[in-house]
Structure formats: structure tokens, C-alpha cells
Amino acid sequence: MARIDSTIFDLGSLDALAYRRSGIHALDPRTKVVTTALFVLTVVSFDKYTLSALLPFVLFPLALFVRAELPVGQILKKLLLALPFVFFIGIFNPWFDQRPLLEFGPLTITGGWVSFASILLRSVLTVTAALTLIATTSFTGICMALEKLGCPRVFALQLMFLYRYLFVLVEEATRLIRARALRSFHGRGHSLRVFGSLLGQLLLRSLERAQRIHLAMQCRGFDGEIRMRRPLGIHLRDVVFLLGWSGWFAVCRTWNLPQLLGTLFLELFA
Amino acid sequence: MSHHIVEVADLCYAYPDGTAALNGVNFCIHHGESVAIVGANGAGKSTLLLHLNGYLTPMQGRVRIGDYPLTKETLQDARRSVGMVFQDPDDQxxxxxxxxxxxxxxxxxxxxxxxxxLRVEAALSQVGALHLKDRPPYHLSGGEKRAVAIASVLSMSPDILVMDEPTTGLDPRGRRMLIEQLHSFQHTKIIATHDLDLVLDLCERTIVIREGRVTADGPTLDIFRDEAFLAESHLEKPLRLQACPICSRKG
Structure with missing residues (x-):
């Protein structure tokens, strides 16, 4: 439990990065959300054996890292958390897909290994982009952007509250589990039945809390819309950012740049 | 003055499961008064507070806030003039x-x-929490959370402050600071609490509730001197009114 605990609180540290100042942080959240979405869509739209054509996409998260002066280590650590899931999604490909695709002398590389590598590369790209988005925009900024972009308000609000109360919920769950641990001896008390009632408790408590929060909101004039004082506005820099990067994605999607570059080299030196 | 008044007349309420929480509560609070509502666990304090901001609608009797009876139509106005501070700042x-x-x-x-x-700055400086402005609330300490929760109500400039157990979860110094702050507020205050020493400091008037009824309503000191009555209501004298355990042993 302690591990989940510290992981979640670490999530807060990612969000804390969003309060720094830089050219990237100053962009309108909508610009960053749309650009990141375009990035993710382009990256996943490639054929399953694509590897080299994906490489130029590294430029986007890399540029954001540098411009926003993000601590690389911290983001990479978060990335590592997501990787095991991806690993297990892709690890069976080499068994199912035995078709030889490449040959380096005696070494034959099957389609499965290539698609596995492709999955890994894509997830590193997309997860890094998503983490960078949070670290430069803050979770709230993203929710506001989603709402402004036409996402249903209920959904945006839910996300915002989920994020706010995740910490409270984890604390409550930790307390329940600690209370159980202190009174269960020799592994007794760890049965599924106890766990079930523990979960039930958590649900009931959350429902009650939700009621109290709703009451607190009503007391302060809540009418279905969350109003926040944030300067939002599309400036020239937003347009340049969006058009520039989507142009780059389009170029990388249409032409396989590393391959072109390789051919060019070969022609030059051949 | 007829405004800023809280009048509760013959208020009855039972929860959907049939538990009667209030059985005819009557009182009237005037502008600028500071009133404590005390009573045992389950006496009906919280249920009463929930009526003051219109969250619960009376089954019988009525509630008046300011110049209007509390109805669906006047709910928004009532909520604006009654600032409610909840027991758990995380809810607020x-x-x-x-x-x-x-x-x-x-x-x-x-x-x-x-x-x-302007209002945000004023409310935050009033509770001495202006430096916390840009912090996310889940990283604050208990005392800081309480201060911000009060500021979040002050910023609406309510006429009446209603508080449910304002000192729970505060360390002694935080509690003392809170009492001093509350003392400086000009608002009409209604405080539901078990902290009778706080009542002694802040409220000149006390309403005792027992089993959904008002059993006493009068000057705080008069009520706190009646030990037999306090014991009957599951209360006891504020510690400061009790004999000092060290001195009395010597004597």
C-alpha cells in the first residue's frame, strides 16, 4: 500500500512542475492539448511494422523538455511506471508473428520482434508526450481546455474532482487497510470477504463525502458551471506552435525521413 | 434591527429511515450575536445546521433568515448571507x-x-493565509486548511457565519489562533461544538440541545454553572471553570 501511496503523491509533484514559468507553460492549454492529441494520433496511425519513420517524432517531446526546462529524470521515472503494461501487451507478438522480415547475415528478425519494438517505441513517445503535457499545463488546465474544446462539462468536472479527491481517497483507503493489518494475525483477516466489506466501506464513505462536497458547493452558489479565473487566450505564439508542430507531424507521416536521409547518404558516398 | 436575524420556529425533522432528529426547535438569533449550539452526540446539532442553509427542508415549522422565510425561492439569497464552514475542510x-x-x-x-x-485577497489576509494563495489544498496542514475554508466563506461577505466543530483537528496553538480570529469578526456567529472552553471565549449565549429539543437557552455563564443540568445533557463544565487538579489536591 505504501508504494501506491507514494506513487500517487508523486503525481502531485508532476502537477507542481506546471506552476513553473516558461514559453511552453505560457501557451494556452488548448493549444497544448490539441497538439499533443495530434501527436498521439499521428504516432499510432502508422503501420504495425514501422520503426524508422517514428524516430523523427522524438523531436516533439524533446523540444518541450528543453524549452520548458523539465527535470528529465523525474519524467523518465513516471515513464518507467507505464512501461511494464506496454511490455506485456507486446511481448507475445514475437511468438504469434514468426514471419521473417529482416536479415542481418545469420541473424533473422521476425515481424513479431519488429512490431514489439514498434509498440514499445510508440508507447514511450505517447506516454512521454502526455506526461509533458501535464507537467507544462497542470491537470486543471487540461480539464479547462477540454471543456473549452467542447468536451461535455460533466466529464471535465469529473476529471477535475477525480484528481482533487484521489489524494483523499487514497488516504482513506490507507487508513482502512492499516486498521485491518493491525488486527489481523497470522494472515487471518485477509480473506476476500473482509476485503469486500472494506471496499464497501470505502464506497459508502466516498458517497457520503460526495454528498457533503455537493452541499459545500451549493452553499457557495454552484449552478453546474465551474468558473475559474485563468487567463485564457489564443495568441500568435499559440498559432505558430500548433501549425508548426502539426506541419512537422504531417511531414514525418508522409515521408520516412530517416530512410530518405539514409538513401541520400548512400547516394553521396556510393 | 430586523435583518441578519435567524429565527427557527417549531422546527421538526425526521430522517428518511424514521429517526426523529429535531422535535420542535425554537430560537431567535439577532444581529451581531455569537451563539453556541451544544449538546451530546446525536442530539441534532448537525441536522439543525443543515436547516440553516436550506440543505434540509423542515417537515414542520419554519426557518427565517434575514427578512425572508427560507423557501425554494429565497434559497440563493439565504445561502449567500449564511456562510457555512464544514467540519472537514477537505469537503469544503x-x-x-x-x-x-x-x-x-x-x-x-x-x-x-x-x-x-480584491475579495480573495481580503479574505485570505483576514485569516492570515495569503501566502498559501497558489498552493493546492491537499498539501496544506490541518490548521491551514481550516483557515482557507473560513476564507472561502468570508469571500462571499456573508452576514452570518455558521460553523460545525471549528476546532476539530487543530493543535492547541492553531485553536488559539482560530479563536482570536473568530473574535475579531463582526459577523453574527452560530457555532456548533463540543469545545466548551471555546464557547466560554467566544459566545455570550448558549443553546443546549437534547434529543431534538432546546433544553436551555441563555447566557453562557449561567448555563455552565449548573453542573447537574450539564451532566444531564452529556456535557461538563469547561475545564477553566473546574477546580485546578493540582491546587485542589494541595488544599
Whole structure:
């Protein structure tokens, strides 16, 4: 439990990065959300054996890292958390897909290994982009952007509250589990039945809390819309950012740049 | 003065499962008064508070806030003039940053943005929490959370402050600071609490509730001197009115 605990609180540290100042942080959240979405869509739209054509996409998260002066280590650590899931999604490909695709002398590389590598590369790209988005925009900024972009308000609000109360919920769950641990001896008390009632408790408590929060909101004039004082506005820099990067994605999607570059080299030196 | 008044007349309420919580509560609180509502666990204090902001509607009897009876039509006005501070600040601080939270009410009132800014700053400095402005509320300490929760209500400039157990979860110094702050507020105050020493400091008048009825309503000191009555209501004399255990042993 302690591990989940510290992981979640670490999530807060990612969000804390969003309060720094830089050219990237100053962009309108909508610009960053749309650009990141375009990035993710382009990256996943490639054929399953694509590897080299994906490489130029590294430029986007890399540029954001540098411009926003993000601590690389911290983001990479978060990335590592997501990787095991991806690993297990892709690890069976080499068994199912035995078709030889490449040959380096005696070494034959099957389609499965290539698609596995492709999955890994894509997830590193997309997860890094998503983490960078949070670290430069803050979770709230993203929710506001989603709402402004036409996402249903209920959904945006839910996300915002989920994020706010995740910490409270984890604390409550930790307390329940600690209370159980202190009174269960020799592994007794760890049965599924106890766990079930523990979960039930958590649900009931959350429902009650939700009621109290709703009451607190009503007391302060809540009418279905969350109003926040944030300067939002599309400036020239937003347009340049969006058009520039989507142009780059389009170029990388249409032409396989590393391959072109390789051919060019070969022609030059051949 | 007829405004800023809280009048509760013959208020009855039973929860959907049939538990009777209030059985005819009567009292009247005037402008500028500071009143404590005390009573045993389950005496009906919280249920009573929930009626003062219109969250629960009376089954019988009525509630008047200011010049209007509390009905569906006047609910918005009542909620604006009654600022409610909840027992658990985590329930009250639901926005991503302290600033957003304190600005939540004023923005919902439709105030111009400059005015919102002014009010947020004023409310936060009143509770000495201006430096927390940009922090997310889940990283604050218990005392800081309480201060911000009070600021989030002050920013709507309510006439009446209603508080449910304001000192729970505070360390002694935090508690002392809170009492001093509350002392400096000009608002009409209604405080439900078990902290009778706080009552002694802040409230000149006390209402005792027992089994959904008002059993005593009068000057705080008079009520706290009646030990037999206090014991009957599951209360006891504030510690400061009790004999000092060290001195009395010597004597």
C-alpha cells in the first residue's frame, strides 16, 4: 500500500512542475492539448511494422523538455511506471508473428520482434508526450481546455474532482487497510470477504463525502458551471506552435525521413 | 434591527429511515450575536445546521433568515448571507488551488473580476493565509486548511457565519489562533461544538440541545454553572471553570 501511496503523491509533484514559468507553460492549454492529441494520433496511425519513420517524432517531446526546462529524470521515472503494461501487451507478438522480415547475415528478425519494438517505441513517445503535457499545463488546465474544446462539462468536472479527491481517497483507503493489518494475525483477516466489506466501506464513505462536497458547493452558489479565473487566450505564439508542430507531424507521416536521409547518404558516398 | 436575524420556529425533522432528529426547535438569533449550539452526540446539532442553509427542508415549522422565510425561492439569497464552514475542510476545499477555492463563491455570484481579486485577497489576509494563495489544498496542514475554508466563506461577505466543530483537528496553538480570529469578526456567529472552553471565549449565549429539543437557552455563564443540568445533557463544565487538579489536591 505504501508504494501506491507514494506513487500517487508523486503525481502531485508532476502537477507542481506546471506552476513553473516558461514559453511552453505560457501557451494556452488548448493549444497544448490539441497538439499533443495530434501527436498521439499521428504516432499510432502508422503501420504495425514501422520503426524508422517514428524516430523523427522524438523531436516533439524533446523540444518541450528543453524549452520548458523539465527535470528529465523525474519524467523518465513516471515513464518507467507505464512501461511494464506496454511490455506485456507486446511481448507475445514475437511468438504469434514468426514471419521473417529482416536479415542481418545469420541473424533473422521476425515481424513479431519488429512490431514489439514498434509498440514499445510508440508507447514511450505517447506516454512521454502526455506526461509533458501535464507537467507544462497542470491537470486543471487540461480539464479547462477540454471543456473549452467542447468536451461535455460533466466529464471535465469529473476529471477535475477525480484528481482533487484521489489524494483523499487514497488516504482513506490507507487508513482502512492499516486498521485491518493491525488486527489481523497470522494472515487471518485477509480473506476476500473482509476485503469486500472494506471496499464497501470505502464506497459508502466516498458517497457520503460526495454528498457533503455537493452541499459545500451549493452553499457557495454552484449552478453546474465551474468558473475559474485563468487567463485564457489564443495568441500568435499559440498559432505558430500548433501549425508548426502539426506541419512537422504531417511531414514525418508522409515521408520516412530517416530512410530518405539514409538513401541520400548512400547516394553521396556510393 | 430586523435583518441578519435567524429565527427557527417549531422546527421538526425526521430522517428518511424514521429517526426523529429535531422535535420542535425554537430560537431567535439577532444581529451581531455569537451563539453556541451544544449538546451530546446525536442530539441534532448537525441536522439543525443543515436547516440553516436550506440543505434540509423542515417537515414542520419554519426557518427565517434575514427578512425572508427560507423557501425554494429565497434559497440563493439565504445561502449567500449564511456562510457555512464544514467540519472537514477537505469537503469544503474542492478546487485545484487555494485561490480558485476562495474565488469560487464570488465568481458564482457573478462579481466583476477585479472585485473577485480584491475579495480573495481580503479574505485570505483576514485569516492570515495569503501566502498559501497558489498552493493546492491537499498539501496544506490541518490548521491551514481550516483557515482557507473560513476564507472561502468570508469571500462571499456573508452576514452570518455558521460553523460545525471549528476546532476539530487543530493543535492547541492553531485553536488559539482560530479563536482570536473568530473574535475579531463582526459577523453574527452560530457555532456548533463540543469545545466548551471555546464557547466560554467566544459566545455570550448558549443553546443546549437534547434529543431534538432546546433544553436551555441563555447566557453562557449561567448555563455552565449548573453542573447537574450539564451532566444531564452529556456535557461538563469547561475545564477553566473546574477546580485546578493540582491546587485542589494541595488544599
Amino acid at each position: 476545499l474542492f478546487m485545484p488551488t487555494v485561490y480558485d477555492d476562495v474565488a469560487f463563491g464570488p465568481l458564482n455570484l457573478g462579481l466583476p473580476l477585479d472585485e473577485v481579486d
